[in-house]
Amino acid sequence: MREVEVRIRALEDTDIGDITTLDERLAGAYRPDVWERRIGYYLRRDPETSTVAEADGKVVGFMLGEVRSGEFGLEEPTGWIEVLGVDPDYRGNAIGRRLAERVLASFDSLGAKTVRTLVDEEMTGIGEFFTALGFEAATLRPFVKRL
Numbered sequence: 001m002r003e004v005e006v007r008i009r010a011l012e013d014t015d016i017g018d019i020t021t022l023d024e025r026l027a028g029a030y031r032p033d034v035w036e037r038r039i040g041y042y043l044r045r046d047p048e049t050s051t052v053a054e055a056d057g058k059v060v061g062f063m064l065g066e067v068r069s070g071e072f073g074l075e076e077p078t079g080w081i082e083v084l085g086v087d088p089d090y091r092g093n094a095i096g097r098r099l100a101e102r103v104l105a106s107f108d109s110l111g112a113k114t115v116r117t118l119v120d121e122e123m124t125g126i127g128e129f130f131t132a133l134g135f136e137a138a139t140l141r142p143f144v145k146r147l
């Protein structure tokens with residue numbers, strides 16, 4: 001595998017186009033409005049935490065999240081990792097790990113005591129990724145009802 005030079009940095013609003021393109025590859029849908037709204041939300045809430053990886057002049061990975069308290073009866077400040085993705089052509093280069101290191105350091109500096117995320121077990125690889133990063137399965141279980 002070739003050496004990839006990767007820069008890890010804070011999310012910026014000019015990343016909307018690259019993240020929309022990357023998401024289109026991952027999810028198979030072109031959703032510029034969704035990403036404009038979502039990235040705007042994270043930048044307004046906390047311009048430092050959400051993180052991207054840049055390589056070969058484009059965004060090849062992103063991790064969005066924020067610190068919140070009081071959700072689901074969890075009073076302690078919790079860092080929530082909400083969306084992540086690494087370009088399939090760049091996986092296996094520790095980009096996901098480096099994104100998480102920056103996001104978790106930011107959560108820590110904001111006073112979070114725990115970091116949480118939700119993983120759909122039907123999506124292969126994501127649970128293994130978080131396990132490799134030291135995450136453990138939690139007792140908090142999602143319940144769903146169709147409307």
Ligand SMILES: CC(C)(COP(=O)(O)OP(=O)(O)OC[C@H]1O[C@@H](n2cnc3c(N)ncnc32)[C@H](O)[C@@H]1OP(=O)(O)O)[C@@H](O)C(=O)NCCC(=O)NCCS
Nearest residue numbers: 083084085086091092093094095096097125126128129132
């Ligand atoms: C999960 C994901 C972020 C991993 O990105 P990555 O840059 O390839 O991961 P890294 O190279 O940093 O791997 C970190 C660790 O996780 C492990 N890991 C990563 N992907 C794995 C997989 N598919 N299976 C098993 N282990 C995996 C690696 O082996 C590595 O462990 P190590 O450091 O102990 O060797 C990436 O595969 C991805 O974007 N998946 C799709 C995400 C998605 O669909 N998002 C939309 C919904 S939120």
